[in-house]
Amino acid sequence: AQRVTQPEKLLSVFKGAPVELKCNYSYSGSPELFWYVQYSRQRLQLLLRHISRESIKGFTADLNKGETSFHLKKPFAQEEDSAMYYCALSALPYNTDKLIFGTGTRLQVFP
Amino acid sequence: DAGVIQSPRHEVTEMGQEVTLRCKPISGHNSLFWYRQTMMRGLELLIYFNNNVPIDDSGMPEDRFSAKMPNASFSTLKIQPSEPRDSAVYFCASSQKGQGSDEAFFGQGTRLTVV
Numbered sequence: 420a421q422r423v424t425q426p427e428k429l430l431s432v433f434k435g436a437p438v439e440l441k442c443n444y445s446y447s448g449s450p451e452l453f454w455y456v457q458y459s460r461q462r463l464q465l466l467l468r469h470i471s472r473e474s475i476k477g478f479t480a481d482l483n484k485g486e487t488s489f490h491l492k493k494p495f496a497q498e499e500d501s502a503m504y505y506c507a508l509s510a511l512p513y514n515t516d517k518l519i520f521g522t523g524t525r526l527q528v529f530p
Numbered sequence: 531d532a533g534v535i536q537s538p539r540h541e542v543t544e545m546g547q548e549v550t551l552r553c554k555p556i557s558g559h560n561s562l563f564w565y566r567q568t569m570m571r572g573l574e575l576l577i578y579f580n581n582n583v584p585i586d587d588s589g590m591p592e593d594r595f596s597a598k599m600p601n602a603s604f605s606t607l608k609i610q611p612s613e614p615r616d617s618a619v620y621f622c623a624s625s626q627k628g629q630g631s632d633e634a635f636f637g638q639g640t641r642l643t644v645v
Binding site (some may be wrong): 425455463464465466468471505518519520521522523 | 533563565569570572573576578585587590621623625633634635636637639640
């Protein structure tokens with residue numbers, strides 16, 4: 420069965436500290452992984468996807484198939500990064516057949 | 531395009547009443563998803579459609595929940611009868627399947643409170 424696990428409900432850091440939001444997945448096939456972000460009073464929106472291998476707002480995420488992980492990292496957190504972050508898995512690459520989300524991690528960045 | 535449009539934004543209803551949530555996906559998108567967001571469970575996929583056809587409704591909690599997509603530009607999620615434990619934020623999202631860009635675009639959600 421497909422499953423996404425985000426073990427931390429809340430992560431609090433000070434501005435300038437490194438951030439790592441954990442995500443593990445369970446899927447027997449070849450998944451596509453995403454990170455979505457929901458800022459206060461805004462819509463849930465795509466932050467980045469693993470196939471793009473890009474850095475968005477200083478965030479990066481590397482797919483580790485051996486550990487079935489897709490952790491989101493940023494070396495220096497900013498206050499504006501405070502938001503709810505969801506890791507998501509799509510059943511087939513380039514084909515959003517079934518988009519499954521984890522339970523989310525709330526990131527709080529203190530000044 | 532105004533994006534995915536959901537209505538109403540807020541709904542307060544009494545236990546036992548029927549509730550209908552509405553969604554207008556982005557024009558041209560062929561996949562539509564309904565999610566429920568709660569503090570405890572995060573974002574749960576309830577059902578998704580492709581080309582107006584329900585593909586997987588295994589996430590629908592029970593028979594009180596039903597969803598329809600009569601055409602490419604409209605979908606409803608109905609709860610009948612509603613119960614207090616249904617209180618949550620319900621999101622609709624749409625995407626264009628199979629076109630390389632598979633980003634899901636979300637509506638602003640409907641906050642449902644059942645008293």
